Amino acid sequence: LAGPYILGISSGASLGVGIVVLAGGGVSGLVIGAGISGDLLLALAAAVGAALAMGIVLAAARRVENSLTLLVLGVMFGSFTSAIVSLLMYFSAPERVQSFVQWTFGSFATVTWSQIPPLALGVGLGMLLIGALAKSLNALLLGEEYARTMGLSVQRVRLGIVIGTALLAGTVTAFCGPVGFIGTAVPHLCRALFNSSDHRVLIPACGLMGASVGLVAALVAEMPGTNVILPLNAVTALLGAPVVMFVLIRQRQLHRAFGG
Secondary structure, three states: OHHHHHOOHHHHHHHHHHHHHHHHOOOOOOOOOOOOHHHHHHHHHHHHHHHHHHHHHHHHHHHOOHHHHHHHHHHHHHHHHHHHHHHHHHOOOHHHHHHHHHHHOOOOOOOOHHHHHHHHHHHHHHHHHHOHHHHHHHHHOOOOOHHHHHOOOHHHHHHHHHHHHHHHHHHHHHOOOOOOOHHHHHHHHHHHOOOOOOOHHHHHHHHHHHHHHHHHHHHHHOOOOOOOOOHHHHHHHHHHHHHHHHHHHOOOHHHHOOOO
């Protein structure tokens, strides 16, 4: 649930979608007439991309203890994947580029009924897996060595985190676009609201609050009373960026206060 682990994961999912849409012969849920098989392929590609990104971040976390360094690594990974996507767009057909650009704006309204089954399946499995790891995640808060003394298999927990995160981030990103900042800002809001680090509380709280924030952002993007529809990504960034900046500034002040 930590912010640095979230950054870069949606970029990995976007890369998976970009490969399918821009270089995969047009077999995707973004092209008219794809059907549920194309939707499953789209979700799978996004999940694989998210899993690779999560694996890279977890591997870096074992060597880097500073959360701000992990934050920078996540941003750099996002820039790297964006560069690959830009190259794919440059060499792709104009109609595929147009479909992909529209998808990057993010929207919940574009999800079709045929996409609901794979979307519900991916999110449901991801939530069940992450929920089952709640106690293990609480043990890891006390350190890996302590968790091992309690008989916890840290490697299995890491693998479960990668798979669960890939299912959640990959599936939602595939069908709703790379909606940013919700996964970064909401966990911090939940910690502050419930004043707890217990994952048995935070996991369902983040799910409910994330959905609520997403719906509020979608309503704002619709611009009630007008015919204007704003990109959902822009709205979530306007709502989430101040929260992330506040958290980073507060952490910096805490480091200074305690001589960190």
